[in-house]
Amino acid sequence: MHSTLKASAALALLISHTPAYAQEAFDLGEIVLSATAIPLEKKRLGSSVEILGDGVNVGQNADLLLQSSLQRLPGVSAQQNGPAGTAATVSVRGIQERYTAIYIDGMKVNDPSSTSGQYANFGGFLVGGVNRVEILKGSQSALHGSSAVAGVINVYTLPDLDGPEGTKQNAEVTFGSYGTASATYGFTQRTGDLSMALSLTHAQSDGFSAGDENNGNVEPDGFESTRLSFGLAYQASESVRVGLTAFTSDNKSEFDERNTSGLFVDGTLGDETGARRETGVRVFTEIYNGGAWQHELSMSLFNVDRSQASLTVASGDPFDYSYKGERRRVDWQSNARVNEHLNVSFGADFEEVIAKSSGIPGGKADTNNYGVFAEAVYSPSDILDVIGTLRNEDNSQFGNKTTGKLAFSYRPNAAITLRGAAATGFRAPVPSELYDEYPDDDYPYLGNSNLKPEESVSVEVGVDYELNDATRISATVFKNDIENLVQYAACPPKDPDNPDENLRDYTCQTGTFSTVENTPGTSSSRGVEFSLQHSFSDRASMSLAYTYLDAKTAAGARLPRVARHELFLGADIALSDRLSSQLGVTHVAGRPNSTSPAQAMPDYTVVDLSFEYDLSSDVSASLALHNLFDEQYQTVAGFGTSDRAIFFGVSASF
Secondary structure, X not given: OOOHHHHHHHHHHHHHHOOHHHHHHOOOOOEEOOOOXXXXXXXXXXXXXXXXXXXXXXXXXXXXEHHHHHOOOOOEEEEEOOOOOOOEEEEEOOXXXXXXEEXXXXXXXXXXXXXXXXXXXXXXXXXXXXXXXXXXXXXXXXXXXXXXXXXXXXXXXXXXXXXXXXXXXXXXXXXXXXXXXXXXXXXXXXXOXXXXXXXXXXXXXXXXXOEOHHHOXXXXXXXXXXXXXXXXXXXXXOOEEEEEEEEXXXXXXXXXXXXXXXXXXXXXXXXXXXXXXXXXXXXXXXXXXXXXXXXXXXXXXXXXXXXXXXXXXXXXXXXXXXXXXXXXXXXXXXXXXXXXXXXXXXXXXXXXXXXXXXXXXXXXXXXXXXXXXXXXXXXXXXXXXXXXXXXXXXXXXXXXXXXXXXXXXXXXXXXXXXXXXXXXXXXXXXXXXXXXXXXXXXXXXXXXXXXXXXXXXXXXXXXXXXXXXXXXXXXXEEEEEEEEEEEEEOOOEOOXXXXXXXXXXXXXXXXXXXXXXXXXXXXXXXXXXEEEEEEEEOOEEEEEEEEEEEEEOOOOOEOOOOOOEEEEEEEEEXXXXXXXXXXEEEEEEOEEOOOOXXXXXXXXXXXXXEEEEEXXXXXXXXXXXXXXOOOOOOOOOOEOOOOOEEXXXXXXXX
């Protein structure tokens, strides 16, 4: 909902809306752009927010994909069906990706043509060029509408447009194992009233087998991706600012399919391929009339065109599927300071979502959605903020729905922040869930036009404690309950009595098909998040992020693939004035199998190690070792992961 282009103006609004004594009493820290209608300091939000960027590298240890950085955060997990480019999911607090709204440079990019309305491209989203990421946890439907049941991931790919006058550039190249090579270039220029920014990233890799190599798979599955982002802002007058953001990305990849014995196996080299092109553009106008009210009007368009094909798939007949999605949005928002204690915002939006595929009868389905919202930030004193948000949406298929959120932040002293939030959310089923038909496929599927929208209630309570300048501790207890959870209902297999999941015949019994259906009752995801940052000295520091999750269906069965325990331990050590090192340890435990929840997937621990050497004040070189101890593990049953890998890089700013 917010873009980096409006940051400086919004911060000016924020300062004018915040009581002077609140600014004097505490240093409230970094600003969050997208958790509320106007940017607020993180400590004032009440709900949990994670931030990557703004002085901290979004990518670490020669990360190729954004998901590698996200999964190091408490409450965020990522899984992938093989190497870069294959299907992947990012979930928040154990809740599947379809329940998270994804924004790139102010544009909502959930794929209207995807299986369940998820973004569906984290498997190919390059971390290079990503400037900042905000992850909002807990239901955000009151501000961000449908699909924000679990939270919001807001990605900003453009360099800061509101910096000082002049030109800034940066570049980075990396190469290493599996024939991997990547390059990133960023450019920002500000001259008077005109600001421009550009980010270009390209990566390619020969990859490794998507099907687990321990099952005899040796064919590498390659990947290639290019992303270009552009932004422009012009201060047309003292009261009017106009601008645009735009991006395009092209991905090509290979994958492996399941055979009739249930194993993911090699196909023919270059046979099973996928392609995806995304484009997005957003134009906006900001108006400051000299009084209390400030306004923004924006229009955006997002398109995705993707395909999957296999000429000689081992499980049955060849296939060649294509899908197209389109999202058109108009957003209006106004913000005002009522008095020194109260700030209010109002807004309205219209969205048209279009899905096109051969599986939809008639080839096309669309949905219109109208929304209005209001938000109040009440600060009766310098130690308390209360934020209330209310939204009403009118969906062309499912009618009216009202959602709300109430959050508080209480700061009894400079060291402690007590916070909490309660919110309701909903997700409207997407066209593929309602209408897709593949009755003649080897795995026949029919959508369910009788699906009901999913509704949720999320609650969290947390405490942040800054013991001193060197130590910060944060703990959060949360739950998110979902009514009418939409679940995949697999067809009865031809060999239902075979106890060995890897040998089961996955083709359906004659006359049956798979579908999706609402699960009666309440499905829940409950848990605890804990994080710790500690500096031992100005040369050594560590961080820890731990998540405990108990995610269950209404029947009490644990949700598949959701780990009970996820832990990341990181250490940064300056070995000399020029040489530094980073150590990262990821541990995942307690995962039910995706197809047989009673069978647990093996726990795993992966260690990454990297070094960075400053060749000069503007140029540095890096060496990164992924999976240092060559751990054999899977994030998704049947799919491969990287062996030990090594990468070299050089970065420069000028």
